[in-house]
Amino acid sequence: MTTKFPYKHLLGLRGMPRETIELILDTARAMKEVHSRKVKKVPTLRGKIVVNLFYEPSTRTRTSFELAAKRLSADTVGISTTTSSVVKGESLLDTAHTLRVMGADIIIMRHSSSGAPHLLAENLNISIINAGDGINEHPTQGLLDLFTIREHKGQIQGLTVTIAGDIRHSRVARSNMWGLLTLGAKVRMVGPPTLVPKYVRDLGVEVYTDFDKAIDGADVINLLRIQKERMTANFFPNLREYNRLYGMSSERLANAKPGVLIMHPGPINRGVEISSEVADSPSSVILEQVTNGIAVRMAVLYLLVTGQRERSTEEGASSFLWEAES
Amino acid sequence: MVDDNVILIKNARILDPASGKDETGSVLVKNGVIEKIGKSVSSKVAEEIDAQNLWLFPGLVDMHVHLRQPGQDSKETFATGTRAAAAGGVTRVVTMANTIPVLDNKTGIEFVVERSKSEGCVHVHPVGSVSKGLEGKEISDIGEIVLAGAVALSDDGKGVMDAQLFRRAMEYSTIFDVPIISHCEDHNLSQGGAMNEGQTSTFIGLPGIPAEAETVMVSRDILLAKCTGARLHIAHVSCGESVDLIRTYKKRGVKVTAETAMHYLLLTDKAVEGYNTNAKMNPPLRTEEDRQALLEGLRDGTIDAIASDHAPHTRGEKSQEFDLAPFGIVGLETTLPLMMSYLPQQGLNPLDLIRQMTVAPCEILKLPAGKLEPGMIADLTLWNPTGESQIDPNLFFSKGHSTPFSGWKVTGRVEATIVAGRVVYAPSYSPAASLAAARPS
Numbered sequence: 001m002t003t004k005f006p007y008k009h010l011l012g013l014r015g016m017p018r019e020t021i022e023l024i025l026d027t028a029r030a031m032k033e034v035h036s037r038k039v040k041k042v043p044t045l046r047g048k049i050v051v052n053l054f055y056e057p058s059t060r061t062r063t064s065f066e067l068a069a070k071r072l073s074a075d076t077v078g079i080s081t082t083t084s085s086v087v088k089g090e091s092l093l094d095t096a097h098t099l100r101v102m103g104a105d106i107i108i109m110r111h112s113s114s115g116a117p118h119l120l121a122e123n124l125n126i127s128i129i130n131a132g133d134g135i136n137e138h139p140t141q142g143l144l145d146l147f148t149i150r151e152h153k154g155q156i157q158g159l160t161v162t163i164a165g166d167i168r169h170s171r172v173a174r175s176n177m178w179g180l181l182t183l184g185a186k187v188r189m190v191g192p193p194t195l196v197p198k199y200v201r202d203l204g205v206e207v208y209t210d211f212d213k214a215i216d217g218a219d220v221i222n223l224l225r226i227q228k229e230r231m232t233a234n235f236f237p238n239l240r241e242y243n244r245l246y247g248m249s250s251e252r253l254a255n256a257k258p259g260v261l262i263m264h265p266g267p268i269n270r271g272v273e274i275s276s277e278v279a280d281s282p283s284s285v286i287l288e289q290v291t292n293g294i295a296v297r298m299a300v301l302y303l304l305v306t307g308q309r310e311r312s313t314e315e316g317a318s319s320f321l322w323e324a325e326s
Numbered sequence: 327m328v329d330d331n332v333i334l335i336k337n338a339r340i341l342d343p344a345s346g347k348d349e350t351g352s353v354l355v356k357n358g359v360i361e362k363i364g365k366s367v368s369s370k371v372a373e374e375i376d377a378q379n380l381w382l383f384p385g386l387v388d389m390h391v392h393l394r395q396p397g398q399d400s401k402e403t404f405a406t407g408t409r410a411a412a413a414g415g416v417t418r419v420v421t422m423a424n425t426i427p428v429l430d431n432k433t434g435i436e437f438v439v440e441r442s443k444s445e446g447c448v449h450v451h452p453v454g455s456v457s458k459g460l461e462g463k464e465i466s467d468i469g470e471i472v473l474a475g476a477v478a479l480s481d482d483g484k485g486v487m488d489a490q491l492f493r494r495a496m497e498y499s500t501i502f503d504v505p506i507i508s509h510c511e512d513h514n515l516s517q518g519g520a521m522n523e524g525q526t527s528t529f530i531g532l533p534g535i536p537a538e539a540e541t542v543m544v545s546r547d548i549l550l551a552k553c554t555g556a557r558l559h560i561a562h563v564s565c566g567e568s569v570d571l572i573r574t575y576k577k578r579g580v581k582v583t584a585e586t587a588m589h590y591l592l593l594t595d596k597a598v599e600g601y602n603t604n605a606k607m608n609p610p611l612r613t614e615e616d617r618q619a620l621l622e623g624l625r626d627g628t629i630d631a632i633a634s635d636h637a638p639h640t641r642g643e644k645s646q647e648f649d650l651a652p653f654g655i656v657g658l659e660t661t662l663p664l665m666m667s668y669l670p671q672q673g674l675n676p677l678d679l680i681r682q683m684t685v686a687p688c689e690i691l692k693l694p695a696g697k698l699e700p701g702m703i704a705d706l707t708l709w710n711p712t713g714e715s716q717i718d719p720n721l722f723f724s725k726g727h728s729t730p731f732s733g734w735k736v737t738g739r740v741e742a743t744i745v746a747g748r749v750v751y752a753p754s755y756s757p758a759a760s761l762a763a764a765r766p767s
């Protein structure tokens with residue numbers, strides 16, 4: 001691998017250059033091979049302390065990161081809201097500084113506030129991986145989606161990808177959008193207008209309210225989990241109507257482009273945004289996404305740590321992901 | 327023999343927007359009052375300040391400030407807030423009622439009037455709340471508040487959601503001819519928002535506050551002002567549509583005035599990029615279109631005044647996650663230098679700007695200040711229009727340090743701030759020992 005990983009943190013896919021995304025995806029492919037071995041371990045992160053700091057419950061993402069770190073031989077520590085001083089009202093920065101002096105090398109953080117990992121990255125001299133911040137980004141989910149699409153379709157450039165559902169509150173949608181646009185895909189977004197912010201049009205994203213039109217000719221359909229509390233906040237009237245207008249059914253799948261990939265970040269609401277038949281159909285790659293998640297997270301951890309070693313011998317490398325944007 | 331109570335400021339460029347005066351001359355101050363202004367004013371007994379190459383104008387009047395006392399002394403006090411004012415050339419501040427407890431009765435107003443006199447170094451005028459506890463359910467003791475010294479009524483910090491209550495308060499306010507200052511915000515529309523709803527909020531994933539949260543309330547309040555005949559003043563206008571509404575109804579004779587805050591004239595919501603809590607205030611920074619409309623509103627007189635909306639918070643509070651950090655930034659010490667440095671190139675000359683920061687707010691609030699006339703209290707600002715510097719929050723007198731203008735280059739600085747004939751701030755006037763002694767520490 002000739003391209004260097006230029007970042008100290010993984011905060012988001014917005015502004016991340018194509019080469020870097022491709023480097024992560026290529027590295028993930030190598031990691032996936034490790035995963036299929038009998039001894040699923042490599043020593044890259046031996047002696048490193050990786051902290052999973054989760055301010056929101058998430059068994060899936062947390063487990064995936066933990067497995068990824070362990071396969072790279074890191075020591076992992078998990079902290080979640082119920083077991084830490086977080087509940088006692090300690091500030092985020094205070095908690096993070098405590099973890100730093102305890103010797104953490106990498107903090108993987110899930111937080112309900114957009115920009116929370118950026119706050120840590122700005123104030124702490126250790127690597128931060130964003131495992132989902134508020135409604136902003138979930139970059140490793142975006143990367144694993146890109147990885148999955150690339151494995152099936154060969155390349156992302158020129159594909160039409162439809163993202164459906166609650167775009168407004170979805171960090172998965174944002175990370176997918178940035179990554180897909182950078183890699184040259186055509187992005188469509190569809191959902192009730194209450195849940196699709198019109199400003200994505202400024203990026204060239206096509207916005208639909210008609211689900212059938214939005215999936216017509218699409219190579220990939222990524223369905224977002226719909227949360228029940230959106231209904232009580234009047235974003236749409238009820239789940240039955242949502243399912244009728246925006247649910248992925250067998251009929252809709254039958255009319256879709258042959259070879260279409262059905263994706264979902266999980267956990268799925270069967271009968272709401274996706275029917276059971278579609279979720280379990282050959283078009284669905286939902287379980288593959290989970291497997292690929294571990295490989296992608298291994299790649300990110302690997303690149304951050306090895307990139308770190310290279311960077312420490314070389315001045316002037318960008319320390320923040322978002323510094324590289326402008 | 328020099329008389330301590332007589333000061334002659336000579337050779338100054340005198341700028342007085344009320345009279346339109348812009349000429350070199352002298353001002354003689356006796357016992358805290360302006361005695362004479364003119365080209366050949368002199369005195370044998372005065373302590374002289376040679377203001378060669380300096381500008382002299384009425385002390386600034388900042389009509390939108392949160393001094394935080396009583397109840398939030400960790401954010402600001404009368405002592406620190408008024409020193410910040412003096413350092414910014416401000417001789418008179420109007421402080422909002424959203425304190426703890428809320429200034430909704432005469433005791434609260436009396437507390438502010440008395441304590442600010444003993445602990446502050448500039449004039450302080452309290453605003454009383456419209457509703458008890460800012461809860462929007464019952465009107466506060468409006469008459470007693472006004473008679474105790476409140477210069478306006480406002481639930482600032484919160485919009486008044488109940489139109490009926492707001493209408494009643496407006497009708498009642500006409501007894502005293504006191505303005506109602508409206509913080510225009512529909513809390514249902516703004517609920518959960520942390521910044522302006524638009525491209526930036528969409529791209530960085532922050533919940534948005536749409537412009538309509540302000541504009542629907544501006545229109546409601548203007549229509550209620552029309553029906554009640556009350557004097558309505560719209561606080562911190564941030565949207566272009568608000569400017570249009572105010573312009574239209576001003577022309578139709580509705581008694582509506584407006585202020586904007588200085589940050590809306592210099593920044594857009596792009597300043598929030600990087601989750602910068604120093605760019606988090608309410609209403610939020612809007613778009614470039616809005617900014618241009620506000621400048622136009624100032625040029626054509628639709629917007630009467632410029633304020634700071636000085637809203638200090640502690641460092642700890644502002645260094646939290648963006649959505650958890652409180653709204654508000656400081657501005658008392660930066661408004662004058664920023665406006666003088668950046669607005670003349672937008673077609674607002676210094677005399678316009680000084681009007682918007684002196685006589686205009688005084689007219690709205692009926693304060694006997696803001697102009698240079700014999701008999702007026704000698705509240706004066708001496709401004710040095712030359713010399714570049716950078717804004718440095720570490721040098722602020724305010725307890726708050728949160729500003730999006732840290733590092734901005736400004737031209738000019740306050741040489742002296744004089745309140746009722748007493749020099750309260752004079753960073754480089756060491757020759758006159760009495761001035762140095764008056765410097766705040």
Ligand SMILES: [Zn+2]
Pocket residue numbers: 482483484509561562608609
């Ligand atoms: Zn306000």
